[in-house]
Amino acid sequence: MKLVVQVKLLPTPEQEAALEATLRACNAAASDVAATARGVGCYRNYDLRRHAYHGIKDDHRLGAQAAQHVIKKVADSYRTLAANLTAGNCGKPGSKRRRKIETNPITFRWDAAQPYDARMLSWRHDARIVSIWTVDGRLKTVAFTGSADQLKALATHPIGESDLLHRDGMWFLHATVEMDEPQVYEPDGFLGVDMGIANIAYDSDDTRYAGTALNGYRRRQQRLRQRLQQKATKSAKRLLARRRRKETRHAGNINHSIAKSIVTEAARTGRGVAVEKLTGIRDRVRLRKPQRVTLHSWSFHQLAACLVYKARRAGVPLVEVDPRYTSQTCARCGHRDKRNRPDQETFNCRSCGVVAHADHNAALNIAARGVVGWGAVNRPHAA
Structure with missing residues (x-):
């Protein structure tokens, strides 16, 4: 890879x-x-x-x-x-x-x-x-210069094409290295991951990666940018330039940490990772104006990309599943009803009466679909 x-x-x-x-x-x-x-x-x-x-x-x-x-x-x-x-x-x-x-x-x-x-x-x-x-x-x-891991990767792996670029007064080389990709093992089940805004990720083991702190951080950064842009003085413009991409770097670091935790847990337990295929979600979802900034600053694609490449490096199987109705379907009895989810956090099945966190229930459904999807591709003729 x-x-x-x-x-x-x-x-x-x-x-x-x-x-x-x-x-x-x-x-x-x-x-x-x-x-x-x-x-x-x-x-x-x-x-x-x-x-x-x-x-x-x-x-x-x-x-x-x-x-x-x-x-x-x-x-x-x-x-x-x-x-x-x-x-x-x-x-x-x-x-x-x-x-x-x-x-x-x-x-x-x-x-x-x-x-x-x-x-x-x-x-x-x-x-x-x-x-x-x-x-x-x-x-x-x-x-x-670079970090110890970066220098080791350059010294121990074949280097392909590199890009020279200038950013924020500094010079960088982005080098492509060829790394051996480990053999993907046969998973013993799947760890489902539900991605969202209120919770950046929620897995089927009931581990929550809350988005409250990040969303609050984004709101503070947005208010600060607005104040500096309205002030429009030279010092305000210098501060804006100095803070450029700070929010992006912070969110990227959080996504890398979450992806590493999920992939490490899946590898430790011999399972694969099942995630939602969220391509085109911004075109499908209709929101009120105050909610659009939150949706368009949601870096779910980056988190999914981190999960993909970290899973490949660790040899962990990863499948993308259809996300439709995962939040409306009961993970215990399979009953689907829009009224099963009365609010953002609560799931209450109207058939069997199970009560759970809505994102945990969705993650369990994603994990089940991951098992079916993996079997359809890798064991198509199994009885």
């Missing part, structure tokens, strides 16, 4: 100037290629090279490998744009926003990430330096 490892570069002022010139040249070339692609109606990587390769190589002082990566970056961007248009993420057909996106070429910020391969970037793990190509020549002694 592939894992992305982030390391921080520690360039000297001269090296930093060369790296900045390189990103500016590569992204200016990418914007030119994107305009060419839109003009000639050609978006495939190898076909686009005939129209753009020699021009950007000479005009922007790019090497052969850098020019090819620029063209591939543009082709990938248009492929992503086409997928977003097909999914309806860019507005309705015929809308002003969609027409603008469909007709204007893609543009790239000067500090957008630039891919590097093994010909353009080499690592010396013992000295913790990299040799990296720039438009001003090769920099052979750029220092880097």
Whole structure:
């Protein structure tokens, strides 16, 4: 399996100037290629090279490998744009926003990430330096640092393509490493996980990962941003810039911790993990205006992604199940009724009379569906 490892570069002022010139040249070339692609109606990587390769190589002082990566970056961007248009993420057909996106070429910020391969970037793990190509020549002694786990992963696994990026005045390399994926074991049942807003996660073992603290944190951050934006002084803008992405990092850390706890418990007990397939939930759910901020700040996709990759690294089976009616169906008798759930927390079956926490009941249903889903895929002919 592939894992992305982030390391921080520690360039000297001269090296930093060369790296900045390189990103500016590569992204200016990418914007030119994107305009060419839109003009000639050609978006495939190898076909686009005939129209753009020699021009950007000479005009922007790019090497052969850098020019090819620029063209591939543009082709990938248009492929992503086409997928977003097909999914309806860019507005309705015929809308002003969609027409603008469909007709204007893609543009790239000067500090957008630039891919590097093994010909353009080499690592010396013992000295913790990299040799990296720039438009001003090769920099052979750029220092880097990272956590102990990140450095160990880089030193002990094959390194694939890396991305150079500039963020908040710092330089980073995102390196892709190839890791051995353990064999998935045959699970003895499943640990169901119900994801929500009031409770970030609630598993079928009756373990609650409450969202009260995180939701309160988000509300405080939102009020602070509003006050600073209304103040609009230089010091307020500096504080806004300094706090940028702080909420995102905090929520991401919580999601990683929750996912690690769930996967560790499943591995300890020899079970798999069953989660809801929540694709498109923001399009299906209709909420009042005060609730929309809460829904759209809910990072369930990130939590699901953390569960997926942590389960793969641990060899824990993971299945996605249909989430429909899991909160309305009794996990004991199977009776389904909308009135079974009178409020957010309470589940009261109108058939057998069982009373439980609504999220725990849903997690039990998800666990049961995980067993059925795993058997349908892995034991389709079992009696």
